[in-house]
Amino acid sequence: MNLTLMSRPSVGFMTQTEIETLPTAGSFRIGGDLPVRRLGFGAMRLTNAGGDGIWRGPADPAAAVAVLRRAIELGVQHIDTADSYALGANEELIAQALHPYADDVVIATKIGNTRPGPDEWVPVGHPAYLRQQAELSLRRLRVERLDLLYLHRVDPAVPLADQVGALAQLQQEGKVRHIGLSEVSVDEIRQAQQVAPIAAVQNLYNFSTRDHDPVLDYTAAEGIAFVPFFPVGAGEHTKQAGALADVARQTGATPAQIALAWLLHRAPHVMPIPGTTSLNHLTENIAAANLALTPDQLARLDVGKDT
Known part of the structure; x- marks a missing residue:
């Protein structure tokens, strides 16, 4: 990837021509045969009406639909969801x-x-249950084949081989x-690979949370897509001090954009x-693909997370 700084008057606000010619930070072939632009869109927050733990559908469905459609217009090719987000309402959206x-x-x-109630997330890995949920996802998404299906969480009460075997x-x-896995260790990936090819791993990872560096490195060596969720963290990107803020001032970008650009530079x-849920923030996020860091x-960003 080009590491030359591309200065812009304001990365967060672009003309339509700039949007149409926006670099995509490259693509990655999921599973070796499914090319996808690397900067995607996580749809979970679209069904978080009232901040109630991703339990209900969107308060403004039309606005949520507009965000999804605008993401595609901006060049996003990878949309991420789950059957547990608002009890399937996210997939339907x-x-x-x-x-x-x-x-x-x-x-x-x-x-x-599973979702016994708001703010409750309980792994259930019984093969019959997993197969049932996959069938429901097929119906809600209106497809005959799911492009990428993750085991959302490993159920410690069921052998991992049985859970991956269902997929x-x-x-x-x-x-x-x-097939993908979510919130797993290197050892769990290795176990799963004994059952089926693993094409993607989705773990919590961002500028301030790097516990899964070993997983990122292992997936790189194995040719597995690494999909960091909460990629800009839970608010630390708004700090006015530290490495993110320093580099943001140098580039004219926002700290959140630098956090995304750092991830894109981390590995291909x-x-x-x-x-x-915001059209403006969506445009800002996608513009991070246009940032090339020196x-x-x-080096300033890689030293470690801000404290």
């Missing part, structure tokens, strides 16, 4: 906004996390193209999925 899907759009979803059976039946298999700036 994506279908409402984007179906029939463009040929180059990849919809990733996740199964294996592998769906793959053999032609209902799943590629890293595929961030920032989410938002070696000095990367």
Whole structure:
């Protein structure tokens, strides 16, 4: 990737011509055969009405649909969701906004996390349950095959081989193209690979939370997509001091954009999925693909998270 600083008067505000010619920070082939632009969109927050733990559908469905459609207009090809987001309403929203899907759009979803109530997330990895949820995701998304299906969380009460085996059976039946794992260790990835090819891993990872560096490095060596969720963290990117703020001032970008650009520079298999309910923030996030950081700036950012 080009490490030369590309200065802009304001990265967050672009003309339509600039948007149409925006670099995509490259693409990555999920599973070796599914090319996708690296900067995607996480749809979870679109179904978080009232901040109630991703329990209900959007307070303004039309606005949520507009965000999804604008993401595609801005060049996003990778949309991430889960069956547990608002009890399936998030998947239904994506279908409402984007179906029939463009040929180059990849919809990733996740199964294996149940929702007994708001703010409750309980892994259930029984193979029969996983197969049922995959069938429901197929219906809600209005597709015959899921592009990328993740095991949302590993259920410690069920052998991992059985959980991955359920997804592998769906793959053999032609209902799943590629299999992913979420919030897993290197050892768990290795175990899963004994059962089926793993195309993507989605773990919590961002500028301030780097516990999964070993997973990022292992997936790079294995050719597995690494999809960091919460890629700009939970607010630390708004700080006015520290490495993010320093580099943001140098480039004319926002700290959140620098956090995304840092992830894109981290390795070519890293595929961030920032989410938002705001059209303005969506445009700002996508513009991060236009930021090329200098070696000095990367060194400043790579030293470690701000304290």
